[in-house]
Amino acid sequence: MEQQELFVKMVLDNWYSTVANTNKLLNSLTDEQLRGDAAPGRNSGIYLLGHLAAVNDRMLPLLGFEDQAYPHYNDIFLASPDKSGKVMPEAGELRTFWNETNAKLEKHFKSLTASEWFQRHTSVSEEDFAKEPHRNRLNVVLGRTTHLSSHLGQMLYLKK
Amino acid sequence: MEQQELFVKMVLDNWYSTVANTNKLLNSLTDEQLRGDAAPGRNSGIYLLGHLAAVNDRMLPLLGFEDQAYPHYNDIFLASPDKSGKVMPEAGELRTFWNETNAKLEKHFKSLTASEWFQRHTSVSEEDFAKEPHRNRLNVVLGRTTHLSSHLGQMLYLKK
Numbered sequence: 067m068e069q070q071e072l073f074v075k076m077v078l079d080n081w082y083s084t085v086a087n088t089n090k091l092l093n094s095l096t097d098e099q100l101r102g103d104a105a106p107g108r109n110s111g112i113y114l115l116g117h118l119a120a121v122n123d124r125m126l127p128l129l130g131f132e133d134q135a136y137p138h139y140n141d142i143f144l145a146s147p148d149k150s151g152k153v154m155p156e157a158g159e160l161r162t163f164w165n166e167t168n169a170k171l172e173k174h175f176k177s178l179t180a181s182e183w184f185q186r187h188t189s190v191s192e193e194d195f196a197k198e199p200h201r202n203r204l205n206v207v208l209g210r211t212t213h214l215s216s217h218l219g220q221m222l223y224l225k226k
Numbered sequence: 227m228e229q230q231e232l233f234v235k236m237v238l239d240n241w242y243s244t245v246a247n248t249n250k251l252l253n254s255l256t257d258e259q260l261r262g263d264a265a266p267g268r269n270s271g272i273y274l275l276g277h278l279a280a281v282n283d284r285m286l287p288l289l290g291f292e293d294q295a296y297p298h299y300n301d302i303f304l305a306s307p308d309k310s311g312k313v314m315p316e317a318g319e320l321r322t323f324w325n326e327t328n329a330k331l332e333k334h335f336k337s338l339t340a341s342e343w344f345q346r347h348t349s350v351s352e353e354d355f356a357k358e359p360h361r362n363r364l365n366v367v368l369g370r371t372t373h374l375s376s377h378l379g380q381m382l383y384l385k386k
Contacts, residue, residue, distance in 0.1 A: 200232055215372045
């Protein structure tokens with residue numbers, strides 16, 4: 067296996083297993099549990115799920131794949147904290163948002179060659195990328211895995 | 227920058243920034259807050275800190291660096307859940323355990339060449355490694371970053 071392919075596999079395996087662990091938890095939670103708070107006074111499950119799905123949706127343009135499908139959720143789940151008074155979608159809608167967005171990401175992930183993973187993402191300029199080649203697409207997935215994992219740790223507390 | 231060096235930088239940057247975020251949180255928590263539970267009936271801060279430090283201590287032999295310094299903590303923090311009735315060290319001792327272990331890891335991390343990062347770790351045989359070259363040292367750090375991040379998410383709830 068080539069070096070680049072090996073490294074892409076390492077990073078994507080870590081991403082897919084963290085998403086799989088999140089799905090396993092989500093499938094074990096009722097909508098009512100999801101509406102609860104991870105801990106007293108902390109984020110609700112639906113806010114965290116909407117936040118994670120919006121982060122993934124925004125990865126679609128960031129990685130140069132396609133436009134965001136749900137940009138109207140950015141305001142609720144990325145620009146605002148939980149309990150901001152904004153009306154949140156139902157738990158079922160958020161489950162669909164999460165699953166659809168991950169399916170799109172997976173389709174695009176599988177279509178990239180190893181060397182395409184090492185191209186710059188869309189929020190870094192060509193000049194900056196020449197100096198900082200670690201700011202590539204794969205690095206976005208690396209950082210997003212850490213972010214997802216942090217909130218997954220919190221969402222585990224929704225399970226009674 | 228060579229391909230391998232670039233990968234190593236990407237993974238280590240992600241590790242160091244997650245450790246730095248953990249240190250920032252730990253420095254903002256009093257020992258009393260650390261003795262509290264992340265959420266009602268969940269793991270205490272000192273259990274989580276001991277668990278994370280023991281996982282890092284065990285990385286020392288796993289990555290072929292040196293023996294564990296605190297193997298007697300494995301039973302409390304790796305083989306037993308929290309609230310098992312086992313006597314836990316004081317918060318201050320666990321802070322020292324965490325800091326000392328991370329300093330050792332950092333020293334060893336900095337001494338490895340890029341190609342040494344892609345050598346097998348000590349719990350995979352030569353035969354298996356020939357078939358599964360992703361089971362290298364760097365992949366251990368990748369997985370441990372996700373693990374650390376998950377518990378960091380929970381420990382953030384210790385902060386009032």
